[in-house]
Amino acid sequence: MLYTELKTNQGIHGLTGQAQDGLCTLRWLWPRDAEAVYIEKVTQMSAVGEEEYSQSDQPDSAPASLRLYTKEEYKANNGSYTERVDHFGRMTYTVYLTYEEQGETVLVRQPDGQNTIELSAGKAKIYYSIKQQGTWFGKRKTVRIEVHAEVPIPKEVLCYVKKEGGYATNKDDGIIYPFAAPFQAGRNELPAIEVGKNEYVRLFFTDGRTYGQMYELILE
Structure with a gap:
């Protein structure tokens, strides 16, 4: 898995989120030609009270938690991504555009931060x-x-x-x-x-x- 920087203005934008009643829901606007994203979640406190950390700052390593999510799944889920939350504390979601290049999966980082959001799962x-x-x-x-x-x-x-x-x-x-x-x-x-x-x-x-x-x- 490789990472690259966004080189156009066609990135993920309009990312919003809500954590309530044990569920977290994310919504965002897709670039025209995008068909799938990877969603990374980093929690500051897990269900057992321990911290989890992402390793996405290392260019050739996979983050601690990644999930592939297609545009078709997004549409089928009423234009959203939803998952159950069974822990307390802050959590950061990053939605990466993704594509294949020479047999490698490439994730697109966005320096503008519009593909990242921090939410609270309560105290x-x-x-x-x-x-x-x-x-x-x-x-x-x-x-x-x-x-x-x-x-x-x-x-x-x-x-x-x-x-x-x-x-x-x-x-x-x-x-x-x-x-x-x-x-x-x-x-x-x-x-x-x-x-x-x-x-x-x-x-x-x-x-x-x-x-x-x-x-x-x-x-x-």
Whole structure:
């Protein structure tokens, strides 16, 4: 499989997409003589919470996920391409024009980016609760954290922050502690934490800009 750059203005254009109710639908305008395309999908978070990457930046390699789709299939599907989405997070679709040359399949890259679109398949919800237990005259108290996740969560996604005198308002508003193990889908009861009587604990994303696009962190 080879790649070439678009040398005319007859590329894929008008690409739109929608992800809703577990389905993703793409529509685009075809050049006059095009009969088929390859559709590449790159997801930032897969169904098992791991990242997938395309290899399409290497000229002689196939991307991580390619599907041949003909103009006849497009017409038969009411002028669209539709697939089921069973994961959360961002996903990028690229629609490549394709043709055969000397027995090789050639995919056409478009520098203008009109054949690429980024969509969101929604955010996986992470619910957590924090319970504190101590004695009236004691100097220490026990904190128990419970996390309920819709999907497996890598340990690097979350941290807990301890602050004296009140709850932290962000991850830099106290002392940051990492988690030692990943979170399974479902209920995760974490080992108890001993803190000072006037110290408080709250969970945050380690990188809000990145992980906030994939997950929603909810205090119960």
